[in-house]
Amino acid sequence: MLRVSLLKRRREFTLDAAFNAPTPGVIALFGRSGSGKTTLIDMLAGLLPPDEGEVQLAGTVLTDTRARLAVAPERRRIGYVFQDARLFPHLTVAGNLRYGQKRASHVPQYIRFEEVTGLLGLDALLRRRPHELSGGERQRVALGRALLSQPQLLLLDEPLASLDAARREEVLPYLEALRDWLSIPMVYVSHQFEEVLRLATYIVLLEAGSVLAAGPVEEVSLSAQLRRVVTQDLVGAVLTGVVTALDAGAGTAELAIGGGRLQVSLREAPLGARVRVQLLARDIILAIQPIQGLSVRNALLGTVTEITPDDAAAVLVRVDVGGAIVLARITESARAALRLSPGDAVWALVKAVSTRGHAFRLFGTPQRRA
Amino acid sequence: MNVSLSSAELEALRLSLAVATRSVAFSLPLAVLAAWILTRARFPGRTLFDAFVHLPLVLPPVAVGYVLLLLFGVHGPIGGWLRAHWGIQLPFTTAGAALATAVMTFPLMVRAIRLSLENVDRGLEAAARTLGAGAADRFLTITLPLMLPGILAGAVTAFAAGLGEFGAVITFAANIPGVTRTLPLALYTAMQSPDGDELALRLAMLSFLLGLGGLLAAELLVRRVRRRLGR
Numbered sequence: 258m259l260r261v262s263l264l265k266r267r268r269e270f271t272l273d274a275a276f277n278a279p280t281p282g283v284i285a286l287f288g289r290s291g292s293g294k295t296t297l298i299d300m301l302a303g304l305l306p307p308d309e310g311e312v313q314l315a316g317t318v319l320t321d322t323r324a325r326l327a328v329a330p331e332r333r334r335i336g337y338v339f340q341d342a343r344l345f346p347h348l349t350v351a352g353n354l355r356y357g358q359k360r361a362s363h364v365p366q367y368i369r370f371e372e373v374t375g376l377l378g379l380d381a382l383l384r385r386r387p388h389e390l391s392g393g394e395r396q397r398v399a400l401g402r403a404l405l406s407q408p409q410l411l412l413l414d415e416p417l418a419s420l421d422a423a424r425r426e427e428v429l430p431y432l433e434a435l436r437d438w439l440s441i442p443m444v445y446v447s448h449q450f451e452e453v454l455r456l457a458t459y460i461v462l463l464e465a466g467s468v469l470a471a472g473p474v475e476e477v478s479l480s481a482q483l484r485r486v487v488t489q490d491l492v493g494a495v496l497t498g499v500v501t502a503l504d505a506g507a508g509t510a511e512l513a514i515g516g517g518r519l520q521v522s523l524r525e526a527p528l529g530a531r532v533r534v535q536l537l538a539r540d541i542i543l544a545i546q547p548i549q550g551l552s553v554r555n556a557l558l559g560t561v562t563e564i565t566p567d568d569a570a571a572v573l574v575r576v577d578v579g580g581a582i583v584l585a586r587i588t589e590s591a592r593a594a595l596r597l598s599p600g601d602a603v604w605a606l607v608k609a610v611s612t613r614g615h616a617f618r619l620f621g622t623p624q625r626r627a
Numbered sequence: 628m629n630v631s632l633s634s635a636e637l638e639a640l641r642l643s644l645a646v647a648t649r650s651v652a653f654s655l656p657l658a659v660l661a662a663w664i665l666t667r668a669r670f671p672g673r674t675l676f677d678a679f680v681h682l683p684l685v686l687p688p689v690a691v692g693y694v695l696l697l698l699f700g701v702h703g704p705i706g707g708w709l710r711a712h713w714g715i716q717l718p719f720t721t722a723g724a725a726l727a728t729a730v731m732t733f734p735l736m737v738r739a740i741r742l743s744l745e746n747v748d749r750g751l752e753a754a755a756r757t758l759g760a761g762a763a764d765r766f767l768t769i770t771l772p773l774m775l776p777g778i779l780a781g782a783v784t785a786f787a788a789g790l791g792e793f794g795a796v797i798t799f800a801a802n803i804p805g806v807t808r809t810l811p812l813a814l815y816t817a818m819q820s821p822d823g824d825e826l827a828l829r830l831a832m833l834s835f836l837l838g839l840g841g842l843l844a845a846e847l848l849v850r851r852v853r854r855r856l857g858r
Binding site: 302304329330331332333334335336337339341343345346347356357360361386388402403406 | 748750751753754755756757758759760761764768769772773775855856
């Protein structure tokens with residue numbers, strides 16, 4: 258458990274944030290730029306003293322202003338991957354990687370050098386110097402350097418922000434691998450919802466220095482507060498299911514979600530794999546009776562639980578499909594025509610192809626390393 | 628003109644090199660410390676300290692030599708103590724010439740080192756901190772190596788300038804052949820003597836070559852270190 262309760266008054270704004278997040282897992286600090294994300298993790302790292310508050314990691318107190326206690330950053334065993342990598346220019350890649358490792362020689366070495374260079378694809382780069390690396394390579398080295406300091410918590414401050422789309426795709430799978438194969442708790446700062454969707458297990462939603470919502474990704478994806486941070490088109494329920502059937506030719510997989518089955522567009526997931534999919538609210542069609550002769554692959558029968566106004570012309574309809582929740586955005590006039598209200602039975606229609614790029618494989622449950 | 632150096636010329640050259648080397652060795656750690664204080668420390672009187680460090684740049688060298696005589700002379704507050712407790716005498720010695728040279732070249736050295744320290748990215752020090760490096764560790768393994776171009780530039784420039792220090796040396800350490808008669812002092816002595824024209828010219832050329840060589844060496848060295856740092 259990571260318990261955080263921090264107050265920091267700065268000239269521009271006041272950060273006043275509290276949340277308790279389960280560990281291990283990836284905790285996403287999600288919010289627009291200027292919402293206080295970096296200020297918050299600088300305080301977690303101990304690089305910035307809070308005005309008031311407490312930080313506790315797995316029962317150990319790292320900061321407690323009331324007890325006048327603040328563990329020095331160099332003693333926290335918290336790895337920090339900065340947005341700009343911050344590799345030491347006078348050292349080689351190997352020298353950078355070993356910098357933290359050497360200084361962690363007194364703690365159990367649960368992450369080994371070869372393991373990290375293998376996992377992050379750094380073997381060919383070891384003798385190079387930072388200025389000879391591409392942006393993506395630099396971030397991978399920074400990640401490896403932080404990991405080798407044998408951290409109890411890894412902070413990542415928008416590690417992909419300075420990279421173009423192609424380099425981002427190059428680094429993201431490594432981050433996914435870290436989440437799934439090492440059970441280090443991570444705090445991942447981002448303002449890209451797609452990254453959060455792929456990596457996070459828990460979301461802390463920040464706006465103007467306060468926590469709007471905090472909870473598991475599936476829960477926060479349904480929260481009305483999320484709509485204040487992401488653009489309307491990115492709103493949609495996040496569901497997790499297990500692959501029950503595959504159609505390699507069509508490039509689709511069938512997921513068991515809630516009480517129903519969902520066809521999604523996803524190639525690289527075997528039977529039994531856990532998959533997370535976001536069904537964008539704008540892509541969902543609601544029908545009050547079964548419909549024949551449509552190309553839509555998914556028709557999930559459920560019950561309307563809530564209808565909330567979304568903007569002047571549209572409403573968001575929450576549909577419970579056998580335990581899982583789906584969000585649909587329809588126009589207010591469509592709702593009136595169908596006379597939809599809570600308690601009604603509806604079919605939520607989802608095109609499998611609309612999930613392309615919104616379905617991600619989650620690997621096995623994290624394993625604790627000896 | 629005879630290209631090989633006479634014994635008097637060699638002695639002046641050797642003395643200049645010895646004085647400049649000792650002066651750099653003595654002042655370098657202090658210059659790093661002064662640069663550190665001027666860049667990183669915030670305390671009342673910092674501006675005054677800054678001015679004090681730079682004073683030798685604007686004072687007449689003879690005045691600096693005179694102040695040194697007052698302080699380090701056998702009856703001066705520091706000189707008397709050094710003699711009583713350590714048996715050390717600085718005026719009219721090679722070590723004294725090195726001290727006078729060190730004081731004169733100190734501002735040059737501090738300026739170069741300070742400039743490089745200001746360019747050290749404090750984010751790198753914060754990164755080292757999260758990787759478990761304490762204050763002294765960070766300074767030695769991150770800050771100091773990143774300051775290296777400035778330290779080298781400062782040391783070589785101060786060395787080259789130190790080869791030619793005149794006013795403070797002659798005032799504090801006098802013009803003693805084989806002890807404090809460095810190149811510029813030998814040059815001055817040659818100019819004073821009626822038949823020293825050729826010697827003066829040769830010594831002037833030697834000084835010119837040494838200075839030029841020093842500055843070129845500084846530039847090359849700094850470039851090489853910078854390239855290693857990827858700048």
